[in-house]
Amino acid sequence: MEHADADSTTSARSGRPTTGLWLIGARGSVATTAVLGLAALAGGHAAPTGCVTARDDVAALPGHAALPDFDGIVVGGHDVSHHPLPKRAEALADARMIPAHLVTLTRDALEAADAEVRPGHDPARPEGSGQAVAERLAADIVAFRERHGLERVVVVDVASTEPLPEPAPEHDDPGLLLAALADPDRAPLPASSLYGYAAILAGAPYAAFTPSASVALPALARLAAERGVPVAGQDGKTGQTWLRTVLAPAFAARNLRVLSWAGANLLGGGDGATLADPDAVGSKLSSKSRGLRALTGTATTPLHIDNVPDLGEVKVAWDHVHAEGFLGSRLTLQTTWSAYDSVLAAPLVLDLTRLLALADAAGLAGPVPELGFFFKDPWGSDVHDAAAQDRALVDWLRDTAAKVRATDGARGGAAHEAAR
Amino acid sequence: MEHADADSTTSARSGRPTTGLWLIGARGSVATTAVLGLAALAGGHAAPTGCVTARDDVAALPGHAALPDFDGIVVGGHDVSHHPLPKRAEALADARMIPAHLVTLTRDALEAADAEVRPGHDPARPEGSGQAVAERLAADIVAFRERHGLERVVVVDVASTEPLPEPAPEHDDPGLLLAALADPDRAPLPASSLYGYAAILAGAPYAAFTPSASVALPALARLAAERGVPVAGQDGKTGQTWLRTVLAPAFAARNLRVLSWAGANLLGGGDGATLADPDAVGSKLSSKSRGLRALTGTATTPLHIDNVPDLGEVKVAWDHVHAEGFLGSRLTLQTTWSAYDSVLAAPLVLDLTRLLALADAAGLAGPVPELGFFFKDPWGSDVHDAAAQDRALVDWLRDTAAKVRATDGARGGAAHEAAR
Amino acid sequence: MEHADADSTTSARSGRPTTGLWLIGARGSVATTAVLGLAALAGGHAAPTGCVTARDDVAALPGHAALPDFDGIVVGGHDVSHHPLPKRAEALADARMIPAHLVTLTRDALEAADAEVRPGHDPARPEGSGQAVAERLAADIVAFRERHGLERVVVVDVASTEPLPEPAPEHDDPGLLLAALADPDRAPLPASSLYGYAAILAGAPYAAFTPSASVALPALARLAAERGVPVAGQDGKTGQTWLRTVLAPAFAARNLRVLSWAGANLLGGGDGATLADPDAVGSKLSSKSRGLRALTGTATTPLHIDNVPDLGEVKVAWDHVHAEGFLGSRLTLQTTWSAYDSVLAAPLVLDLTRLLALADAAGLAGPVPELGFFFKDPWGSDVHDAAAQDRALVDWLRDTAAKVRATDGARGGAAHEAAR
């Protein structure tokens, strides 16, 4: 194997072997922001504001060093778009989301990442059996790992939201699924699930930042568990839904009864255009409401997402909460949230990369429920309360890091010996 | 001692001896709502929505029965107003805060409570030395306890907010304070502190629902601890400040940096009129900002309270949060909260009554930090995060109730023996 | 003809002959509020707040006395519901929309109006040819006029919003329409249009307060004009749309370019339940957006109406306006409107009654464009700017009243002679 030089495979700060981040939808808005942000962090041009794993209290955890350093993460990915990542970054600066000088400062890294983007799978263009497609995608991931001598590659899906597939028996049964995948005349899986399956084939930890089916299909979740691949999902909880899972438990703690929770969402950008499609928006709306209903016990949670192109990368969300208090009295809370969506998502993508690398180092397999903090629809967990998820996350990180360091220590001693 | 008949001194449901609730400001809006609400709960005319101690998960705690039942709480208090409590209740119904039929259903209880209101201490009308005043007030509390054969009386201050007193050496030193109190030519304590001192003299657990000085003065806090009286405060955290202590930790959990948190408050009612006085509002504003500054680390927290009489009992609060996210991006959150203020406060007054009765039964003395959930400016605690306060409260309730029931069990056995 | 006594046919204040108000949907929320309000005004129990024709500057117009007095208006109507109007009034008081004592004070009037409600036409229950139905409905109106010796009856449609009918050639051609109406096997008109046609048959001025088809169909509008019946519509402009037609012209006056205007609507009550039906809501949404698009020139005006039953009679509307200013800068305006919907509508229903009575007295026929102030989708006018509509209304009222009084003067002289 021809592989990259030593410098690119270890973190400058820690000297530990590097981790890969493989983005599905690598030329999209979230992906571009993550790549640019990672380069800015590595280059010392930006502070890790918005990164949960860089919080003071988290950084102070004893095992924090078990997480890969930002400067030791190498990026590649799949996309069906040919619009270069550096151009996308410029557009994000023009949209006033990120400062223009950061695009200049990180141009090399953006170009390097763009050079690592491989053609994705476009469901509109058949490529043979599902198995063949997934193997092709997996091979791209493996080649990336080998080319850069990476210890592991974390796959994060930040591609456009897909319509949910029609239910089918193959989705529940790994045996049926594998059979259907082998058949070139059938297409049992949507693109997101083919990517998820490819990650499993490549032995790469995987996070679903979108509401698409991906490895939420039981057959794939089972496969991930069986093949020792940790997975986490689903649908990044970054703005309005996050806020709701902060506020709803607080109403409950005060024993105030939520009667209705209505909302509106306005967004432009690529995601706005995608979600203008009623099919695509369906999966998003259902994943946004599930947690809220669980937390409040009310079913009156009307919600809409509107494509408002002139807002560009900004997302505006309005919520109206109507609740009952003591003696039948009524109260209302309204919130208006306005933020550049992708800068909320990107640091969490970096967090998930670090945390799934840790999960993989710890030998976890299948859904990691303690990563529920990051998702609207947490796999393996019924907890939606953001504060409770935060505690669970910190506890898990502390314990898992301790475990990894214990193992590393043992191994490290041996490695040290061997190195002599 | 001539005392009330057995029916009035035990809870119908539990048969346990009853608890008294003595309200300072007993004819005010919060007090009237608490009295009416207690009667509605006892009579089965209302659900305990808004009562934290009636939450499903709290009611399911093993030791929950150690709390006094709602139907075993008898009410009295001090006020300087002669406007009868039932009239005040009618006005609150006219203001659409509470349903008119509940006033009808609870009229007897409102009249009974009004009959238990004793003349308060009006600082504008000198009554002799501070010691004499406090003893007179304490005697009222003791007489109430004896008249109704109550096991204990919890005092809750819901009187009008006072201006903060000028700092003085007596406030820090119990010895100096007692000397000054004895001097008829000096008035070392504002009214709220005289009430607090009276509660200590009467051995009655005490809660400060207002931002007035009360037993926040170190000399009085020390006295409470020395004389075995549990106290809790200060300034009920019911609306905007509660919301802020829910949201601010959530920003921190996401590692988003709050740059400014500006707010406006509009309120009518008695509290609105009082807070139109710039002196009185000072204590309120400072207790509202302290927690927010601690939670966010920013000092840009401008806040105003305006008296808007046409709003009646409604309080409207607007907040504008400006924060920095990843790569220097900016986001905003606005909240508008609109609620009848006193119905938010009243169930918490009932919670505090139950919880301080428990604290007293458990033999606690001085500030109870775990009751910080209820207050803008928690005594004995630096924790402002509402979710963290909730956990601390539930843990404390579970442990303290267990302790009390263990003691009760022991005592109960003995009592049973004695009763034979 | 046996008819009512003199007292009921003249206004106590003015001694002028009375006007009838015939409400389609007479037992609904808007209708009940209008009936109760009229009685409260006539009885001196309420001020005419919210009535445009009672504004100080309007009342000061020289010809104002040409409008019928509130105390000279007699009410009846059609409805398919049997739920009595007084019961509905009680429910509106329970929902805190109107004070309970007003229901008591106006009970007689509510009962009197309820006794004048005749069975409406339920499209789900065929009653023979359209012509037969309309004649039956017209006869009810004529009988009401005669029974009370009224000078004229104004019909106002405040029934539930209907789905819009499929386009058909009969809707455009009076000849085809009359033929189809005569055919018992065809149903060329939806209920709202049958009511409109009945008003024309009865020679009764007609206002369409709903977005239903009614006499907006060209064939009916033509008939109204030909038969000398003044009509006005359509869809009462009471809340969010009114606000938009106030604000949008103001942006234009500043030469600020609106890029998008997005909105959300939450409502409970009867109207909320009706509009939960996607077919019914269609007509509403299109009539809400038309004016806004005309005023701003943007097509990005997403809007939703959600049924939120717990809000009861309250309607909450949120708008988010995104505009471009000087040098490409961006600005936003958000509005949140919260109001009891029917109390906004009811005074305008009374205004329309007075103004259409005037139009009729002046001999106008067909759509009256100057009444566009009251409607989302003004008939005969392209003006949506609320301030411009207000000026047009006041000018029209002044001029038309002057004309009527001139005629009255002439006639009055003659009548005076005759009376001798």
Next chain:
Amino acid sequence: MEHADADSTTSARSGRPTTGLWLIGARGSVATTAVLGLAALAGGHAAPTGCVTARDDVAALPGHAALPDFDGIVVGGHDVSHHPLPKRAEALADARMIPAHLVTLTRDALEAADAEVRPGHDPARPEGSGQAVAERLAADIVAFRERHGLERVVVVDVASTEPLPEPAPEHDDPGLLLAALADPDRAPLPASSLYGYAAILAGAPYAAFTPSASVALPALARLAAERGVPVAGQDGKTGQTWLRTVLAPAFAARNLRVLSWAGANLLGGGDGATLADPDAVGSKLSSKSRGLRALTGTATTPLHIDNVPDLGEVKVAWDHVHAEGFLGSRLTLQTTWSAYDSVLAAPLVLDLTRLLALADAAGLAGPVPELGFFFKDPWGSDVHDAAAQDRALVDWLRDTAAKVRATDGARGGAAHEAAR
């Protein structure tokens, strides 16, 4: 007289002699934006969005050509700051208010304007008698006019808001004032009024865009009228106040009774820092409330302005309107306005330049009430209703332009003759 070449003294488009704009506070945020914007308009780099005089309907007025063209306006001014205008423009681009490329494109014009800035009068640094100061300032204006061969110079005050001066007899009596001005030991006028007096001395039409005293003092207003100088003021109505004067008349038109109108203002930038001073803010607050009280009839209009430096050039304003409707019902409207303040103001400064040039050409003297559209506190007018002001403005512009063109026509003929 040495004067500039022909090119700089006529508009390229119209060939008409040019107009000067002399800005007091020429290096501030509003001034810089106006200068940059003017250059961008003249250079065809921006559309006149936000300029009232460039509205389609205004541009279509027959006499519109009587207004000076944007490309024929030359800029200079006074300031006490030495921070160069181009640097200020860069800062405004960094604050994301204006696009960075416009700063590059207009750099020459920014530098040219900066070269025309003369030292202002700093009240903290005495310069001799008021008369001497004003004459020095007037000489700067006259020299500018002559240097560029300008037909006239319009002075616009966009300097920092001053505290209002103590009332004094000189402010009301021109005779007393002139005497006091001559006395080197007295300082009867604040800086803004000295600038206003200087404009009068220079015969330059003058607009007060700030709430400072300026020529609002009756003695100066009288002098302006006597000396034939048209003046307009005061305090630019650009954001929240504008919105209020749009909305309040709309409530009145619906006969809805405003009970209270409360507001909050958050702003950073230079103006935010200035208004953090309670003295300076006083004049602003009173000019913001006056119109609102007149329009609504309520005195409950609490308002605050807070300096929130992290908001930079953005101003956020929240309003809460509480109104009474039919039958005592209550409704609320909330608005949140968020905009870059100076880009709202700058195009209006350009409008005022054009309109005062016209007023001067028409020979008007003293306050021009029809320019009230632009001001919170309109001189010579009680009209605050924005729609009514708009009509008055358009009518005035049409009539005045016609008058000027009639005269010009006459003169033009003569001039033409003379030029032969």
